[in-house]
Amino acid sequence: MIRKLTHGGNVVLAGFAAMILFMATLVYMCTRQRIDMSTDRYYEQELAFQSQINAAANTQQYAAQFSVRTEPGVVILQLPASLSGEIENANAVFYCKSDSRLDQQVSLQPNAGGEYRISTEKWSGKGKAFVAKIKFNSGGKSFYQELPVTIQ
Known part of the structure; x- marks a missing residue:
């Protein structure tokens, strides 16, 4: 058999x-398997990409003055004080590459010291790697900077 x-x-x-x-x-x-695009408005943003390149070029002279650090429950963004006092249309997008549902957007208000404390108490994704995409206008120029951050 x-x-x-x-x-x-x-x-x-x-x-x-x-x-x-x-x-x-x-x-x-x-x-x-879940597959996320970096944005839902990909083509719309691609058309305006040159303005982002120009904003990043404006940021180069201040690059050393941008920083991000974390403490438990808080992300601390440091922007150049010379630009921070008169910022307009400022926001920070915390982009999670692995899951777009964890992305967070925060508006920033003018601050003479340039330090912004952002509470992460209610955020999901503790321990995940994010990219802080900071975009603002100051003194008639646009500025854009990306900084890596891990949320605690």
Whole structure:
């Protein structure tokens, strides 16, 4: 009986069935994987990308004065004091590469010292890596800076 089951054709057939089962499992796992785009308005933002490049170029002379650090429950952004006192349309987007549902956007108000304390108590994603994308206008110029941060 066992001799009939181990016939060469049956072994090939069993290997083929195992391969089909393995491929079906991989297809199922791929459909369950979450894939996020960096933004829902990708093409809209691509058209305005040159203005972001110009803003990043304006930021280069102040790059050493931008920083971000974390404490438990707080992210502290440090912007150049010379720019911070008269900022307009300022916001910081905390972009999570692994899950767009964790992204956070915070508006920044003018501050003479340039230090902004942002509470992260209600945020999901503690321990995850984020990119702080800071964008603002000051003195008639646009500024843009990206800084890596891990939320505690």
